[in-house]
Each structure stands twice: as C-alpha cells, then as structure tokens.
Amino acid sequence: MKIPIDGVQAFVHVAELGSFNRAAEHLFITQTALTRRIQSLEAFVGLRLLDRTTRSTALSPMGRDFLPLARRIVDDLVHGLDRLRTSSRLGVGDVKIATLQSVAFRQLPLALRRYARKYPENRVQLLERSGALVTEAVHQGQAEFGIHIQQDPHPDLVEDMLMRDPFVLVCSRSHPAAKLRKMTWANLEGIDLITLGGSSGNRRIVETQLTKAGLNLRGRFVVESTPSAIALARENVGAAILPAAMNATTVTTGLIEVPLVEPVLYRTIALVCRRNETLTPAATALYAIVKTQLSRVRR
Amino acid sequence: MKIPIDGVQAFVHVAELGSFNRAAEHLFITQTALTRRIQSLEAFVGLRLLDRTTRSTALSPMGRDFLPLARRIVDDLVHGLDRLRTSSRLGVGDVKIATLQSVAFRQLPLALRRYARKYPENRVQLLERSGALVTEAVHQGQAEFGIHIQQDPHPDLVEDMLMRDPFVLVCSRSHPAAKLRKMTWANLEGIDLITLGGSSGNRRIVETQLTKAGLNLRGRFVVESTPSAIALARENVGAAILPAAMNATTVTTGLIEVPLVEPVLYRTIALVCRRNETLTPAATALYAIVKTQLSRVRR
DNA sequence: GGCGATGGTTGCGTAAAATGCAATAATCGC
DNA sequence: GCGATTATTGCATTTTACGCAACCATCGCC
Numbered sequence: 001m002k003i004p005i006d007g008v009q010a011f012v013h014v015a016e017l018g019s020f021n022r023a024a025e026h027l028f029i030t031q032t033a034l035t036r037r038i039q040s041l042e043a044f045v046g047l048r049l050l051d052r053t054t055r056s057t058a059l060s061p062m063g064r065d066f067l068p069l070a071r072r073i074v075d076d077l078v079h080g081l082d083r084l085r086t087s088s089r090l091g092v093g094d095v096k097i098a099t100l101q102s103v104a105f106r107q108l109p110l111a112l113r114r115y116a117r118k119y120p121e122n123r124v125q126l127l128e129r130s131g132a133l134v135t136e137a138v139h140q141g142q143a144e145f146g147i148h149i150q151q152d153p154h155p156d157l158v159e160d161m162l163m164r165d166p167f168v169l170v171c172s173r174s175h176p177a178a179k180l181r182k183m184t185w186a187n188l189e190g191i192d193l194i195t196l197g198g199s200s201g202n203r204r205i206v207e208t209q210l211t212k213a214g215l216n217l218r219g220r221f222v223v224e225s226t227p228s229a230i231a232l233a234r235e236n237v238g239a240a241i242l243p244a245a246m247n248a249t250t251v252t253t254g255l256i257e258v259p260l261v262e263p264v265l266y267r268t269i270a271l272v273c274r275r276n277e278t279l280t281p282a283a284t285a286l287y288a289i290v291k292t293q294l295s296r297v298r299r
Numbered sequence: 300m301k302i303p304i305d306g307v308q309a310f311v312h313v314a315e316l317g318s319f320n321r322a323a324e325h326l327f328i329t330q331t332a333l334t335r336r337i338q339s340l341e342a343f344v345g346l347r348l349l350d351r352t353t354r355s356t357a358l359s360p361m362g363r364d365f366l367p368l369a370r371r372i373v374d375d376l377v378h379g380l381d382r383l384r385t386s387s388r389l390g391v392g393d394v395k396i397a398t399l400q401s402v403a404f405r406q407l408p409l410a411l412r413r414y415a416r417k418y419p420e421n422r423v424q425l426l427e428r429s430g431a432l433v434t435e436a437v438h439q440g441q442a443e444f445g446i447h448i449q450q451d452p453h454p455d456l457v458e459d460m461l462m463r464d465p466f467v468l469v470c471s472r473s474h475p476a477a478k479l480r481k482m483t484w485a486n487l488e489g490i491d492l493i494t495l496g497g498s499s500g501n502r503r504i505v506e507t508q509l510t511k512a513g514l515n516l517r518g519r520f521v522v523e524s525t526p527s528a529i530a531l532a533r534e535n536v537g538a539a540i541l542p543a544a545m546n547a548t549t550v551t552t553g554l555i556e557v558p559l560v561e562p563v564l565y566r567t568i569a570l571v572c573r574r575n576e577t578l579t580p581a582a583t584a585l586y587a588i589v590k591t592q593l594s595r596v597r598r
Numbered sequence: 599g600g601c602g603a604t605g606g607t608t609g610c611g612t613a614a615a616a617t618g619c620a621a622t623a624a625t626c627g628c
Numbered sequence: 629g630c631g632a633t634t635a636t637t638g639c640a641t642t643t644t645a646c647g648c649a650a651c652c653a654t655c656g657c658c
Contacts, residue, residue: 002645003376005304006616020635033617035636040616045380046387048577054624054634060577061443062383069379073372077302080368081344084361088345144360278347278359301616305645319606332646334607339645353605353653 007041009074010034011049015059015067020052091119093282098127098134098143100201102226103269103294106245108147111293115286122282130224131201138272144283145273147290149201160271162294163245167206167265169258170230171239177258184262185213192238194229197222202267206241209265230255243267269294306340308373309333310348314358314366319351390418392581397426397433397442399500401525402568402593405544407446410592414585421581429523430500437571443582444572446589448500459570461593462544466505466564468557469529470538476557483561484512491537493528496521501566505540508564529554542566568593 013023014034024031042048049063059067087093099108104126112124127137134148139157150159169183177183177191188210196202220238223229229240233255244257271291273279279287312322313333323330341347348362358366386392398407403425411423426436433447438456449458468482476482476490487509495501519537522528528539532554543556570590572578578586 002615003304003308003380005302005376008376008380009302021633029616030618031635032619032637036616039636045383047383047580049383051576052635053575054636055626056634058576061579061582062386062577066379066383069375073375073379076368076372076375077304077307080365080372081302081307084344084346084365087361276352277350277357278361280360281346283360301644320604328645329647330606331608331648335645338607351606353607354655355605 004037004041004044005074005077007037007044008070010037011041011063012067012070012074014038014050014057015063016071018057020057088281091281091285092121093280094123094125095280095283095286096125096127096143097283097286098129098137098146098148100134100147100149100269101128101130102202102243102245103147104128105227107294108290111286111290114293115289118289119282119285124286131199131204133199135272138274141274144279145271145287147269147294148272149205150268150270151201156275157272158275160273160291162269162271162291164266164268165243165245167202167209167241167260167267168244169239169260170233170242170255171258172234172236173254173256175236175239175256177239178256180258182259182261185209185215185260185265186262188213189215192220194221194223194232194238194240196224196226196229196242198224200224202243205265205267209263245269303336303340303343304373304376306336306343307369309336310340310362311366311369311373313337313349313356314362315370317356319356387580390580390584391420392579393422393424394579394582394585395424395426395442396582396585397428397436397445397447399433399446399448399568400427400429401542401544402446403427404526406593407589410585410589413592414588417588418581418584423585430498430503432498434571437573440573443578444570444586446568446593447571448504449567449569450500455574456571457574459572459590461568461570461590463565463567464542464544466501466508466540466559466566467543468538468559469532469541469554470557471532471535472553472555474535474538474555476538477555479557481558481560484508484514484559484564485561487512488514491519493520493522493531493537493539495523495525495528495541497523499523501542504564504566508562544568 010023010027013026014020017023017026020031020034020038024034027034038050042050047062048060049066051058051060051063108126115122115124127134127143129137129146131149132151134143134146135151135154135157137143138146138148139154147162150161153159169177169188171177195206221229221232223232226242229242232238233240239258241260244259271287273287309322309326312325313319316322316325319330319333319337323333326333337349341349346361347359348365350357350359350362407425414421414423426433426442428436430448431450433442433445434450434453434456436442437445437447438453446461449460452458468476468487470476494505520528520531522531525541528541531537532539538557540559543558570586572586
C-alpha cells in the first residue's frame, strides 16, 4: 500500500495550473506520466478528484476539499527536504559549541572570523565554560562539540587533540624572575603566585604539580579567569602560572614569559564531541576550521 | 528527482520506535527494505538523519530538527488520503442541494428519511428556492445538485427527468367546480383563481397557458407558496391551480382535486447538476435515493 | 576472552512500478 | 466538417523497490 505522493503532487499542480500539459511541463515529465499519476491517486482513494473533459480540467467537489491539505503537504515536503539539502550542501545552520573561556577570547576569534567570512548566514553561539563544564555541556547535548582540556576519556565522547600547551610563568619586567631563561617548579618556592582557581581545569593540573614539587602553597592570589591573572601580574603583585597559549598578552602588555621546566607541564586542548553522532553540516564546517586553525597556533 | 516519501515515513517510524526492526514491522516490510529507504532519503538530502551503530539508533541533530515536520507531513498525508478513501467507500460527507420549496415539504422528506437511515453520519442542507433560483444555485455551485422544473437546457448543466406533474384545480367541496370530473382551461372563465406568483416556476407555466386560453386574467389571489394557496382554497375564496403532486393536501384537508384538461398541462420536475462534474459520494448516494423515490411517486 | 545473540548493511536476482512514444479519442473554434 | 488542442491507452523499456541470504559490528554473558 504505497503512498501515492507523486499523484498528490501532480494533483496540486494540475489544480493550480488548470491543465495537464502545463502541469507536466512544470514537473518535467510527459503528460502521459502525469495522467497516470492522477489515475493512480484516484484509484488509491477511490474517487475522482479532477473532472476533466478533453478540453478543460476542473476540480471535483472532493478535489476542492482536498486541495488545501494536499497543497500544504506537498509544500512542506518539498521545502523541508530542500532545506535539508541546501544545509548539507552549504553548511547552513546555527551552531552551538562549548569552549573554555580562555580559548574563547584568545584563539577562537580568528577561527570564528574565518568561519563567518565563509558562511555569512550562519550563527554561532559560544557557551563559555570552565573545566569539566565544557565536557558536560557537550555530553548533555547543549553544545554540538566542545573545546576542553583533555581528560579521562568518557565512553560516550570522542576527543580530538588540538595542541599541547605548556605552562609558563608570566610576570612583569621588574619581577625577580623576569631575567631567568627558565624556571623549575621547585624554584617557585618563595615567589608570590597568581593561580587560577574556581572550577578551572588548569587549576587541577597546576595544583597537582605544585604539590608534587613539594610546594603545598596554593597561589597567593587565586583568580577565576586568565584576564584577571594577567592584570594582577601587570601590577607586579606576583607571578602568574598560565598556559603559554595565552602569551599574546606578553606582547601587548609588556609582560615577561618564563618557561617552567622540570618537568614541562602541559595542558592538552582537545575538541570533544559525542560518539556516534553526526554533526550538522554547519558544525562540521566550524569543527574543521577550528581544528586547522588552533592546531597551527604557534607553541 | 523523485520525492522520497517512503524514506520520510520510514524515518519517522524509526525515530519514534528507536529501532529499524520494529519500524520495519510496523510498515510491513523487511528490515532490509527499511534500511534502503533511509539510505535513499539520506542520499537525497545529502546528510545523515539517523546515527546508528550496530546496537542502537538515535537521531542526529539534523534529524531532530527535521522530525516534527516529517511527522506532520506523514500524518497529514496518511490521514488525508484515508479520509478520502473512507468517504469514497461509505459515501460519507455533507451534501448541499437546492430544491423547489414545494418538493422540499412534500416529496423530499421521505427520501431524506431513507437517506438518513442509510447514512446516519451525513448531514444534508436544503436550499429552498423557487423557480429559476434552484437552477442558479446549482449553476453557481452553491448546491451539488438541484430539483427544479425542467426548462431550456443550459449548456453547463445536465438534467435528469424525475416526473411529469399535471396541473389540477384544487377547491373546497362546496366550490361550484368540485362536482366536475374534469375542467378545461377555457372553462375557468369567471372562476376566482388562486395562483402562485413571485418567482415561482409554476407561475410562468400557468400564466402562459391562461393567456393561450384567452383568459388574460391573472389569478384573483396570487400567493407565493403552495401552503398558502391551499389554505386559501380551504377557505373557499377561490380555486387554486396547483401541481397534482401536491395532492396529499386533498386527503388531509378535505379539498377536491379536479384535473385540468385541453390541454393537460405538466410541469416537469428534474434533477439538475453541473455537466462534467463528479458529485461527492454523499451527493451521489442522495441523488440515487431521490431519483428512485421521486420517480415512483404516484401520479 | 571467546561466543552467541542482536541489529544494521550489502550483493544480487526478481518483481513491480513508472515512464515515454506512438496511436487514439474527444472536443473546441473556425 | 476540419484542424488544433487536450486527455487517454497499448506497448516496450527503463527504473526502482523488494526480499533473501550472507555479512559485519557490537553487546552481554559465561
């Protein structure tokens, strides 16, 4: 019992154009085929929808009743499918992604600019989260994919490494550490530290390392975001332990960046999305741009 | 570029049941065929709508977007077609017909009773008109068919004769004419006549004949409807010229009916509908009942 | 950690449906 | 009446859908 959708479509066209021939043209089929479609439809429903003489065509009363519904169905179908098709061809649509706040304001803008130029129609919504909240947003489906710090892999999620970002000590030119070529974690002893706190993912990594180095001190200043940490360092109230990828700040703010070694500690930034879920074309496109863009960032 | 409606339907079922196997069952096809339908649809739109692993099936983001629309389309289509089908099988639906007022209150009730018993769901609307207004109502599509007095055939309409209804003289028992076996038109001279006026179709016929008989008199009383004419005759203010089919009145009201001869004048009652237009099943059914019912009325 | 059960996919032959061409039929306008 | 226009039908052909069987991947279990 197949659905005679072609018949319905044919019916709508004939009803609107008042002629089999013209309708056939519009549908790019022969008028013969059109007749057959109408016949199938009428056979299917068991009544005549179009009263046709050899000279003209008109709706029967039942056809008149059916036309509005038929028209709506066909329109919905054609437009709906069309929308899907164009979205697949052009990557049209809205995207929602979750990202670390630090990445959002540092590396992402460039990627978003490229994306915006390539797909001027599309909108992007950023969910700026810290630490595990990015992962959570992706997991719960609030975002199509996320940019987060790589962690114990969750079975429902897939990660895709973007870059390994070493931690450095950021301080003002006049800070005692500013003259060093590098700095060991052990030597941090006695230095006033500005660290990231809150639910930051960096926090977990850094504190683990500090403890390992025998420094049980938490930072003297604990802030919630990178921009605040930099502002404090600029005031020379201490030295901030930050990911190197934040380093553009050193250029624009005149701060010094000293590599932290023994060991070099990284945070690994990765793209994350749900396993076995196909992204929307718009998301796929953004994903690709973010990936090439962020993995080519100098380290 | 055929519309993959089967794919859309399959998609909806899979999305709702969460399983290819179950969806296939519901659609009474093999699961293989179902896979193919989904594949066609996805190929058509160019993107994945269902993310399926070997163990489970879920909507992709695009699929989620598309589902509501798809569901509506499929529902509309199935229900719409189904409604047409059942209406064709059972003659379901409303009917609007135009009829002479005289027929409406005299012959039609019986036919409508039969119709109502056969199709208890259906509603019937009567447009009671006189004379040419019945024809007009049909012609303009206000009624699916009509019961009118046959006349010059209009090219857009088709008539279907029901009965020939002779005119008679109706008068009270005490009226001078009540004793006659028959009455010629010429002999009407000097009798006070009750005739139908207004836009009545009878009026035209009767007046033509009166003129032909040399009686230029219009009726002494001219009324607009048969019931009024009968009421006047009952009061013995004159004799009414009426179609014989109205004769039930003689039984219930004690009036006498005298055939009018030389010539016997008929009004021909006919069904009328638009040429080349298929009636709705409901109308077809009513048409048939009216036809058998009214043509078997005794003359 | 192999193994059966479950669930989706693919190869291929067959059946069904849609299509187009050519011929036919019916009607309109001249 | 006759040519022009419009819908329908016969028939051959192409296209599509379908089902079976084999296959592949994963889950859960012993």
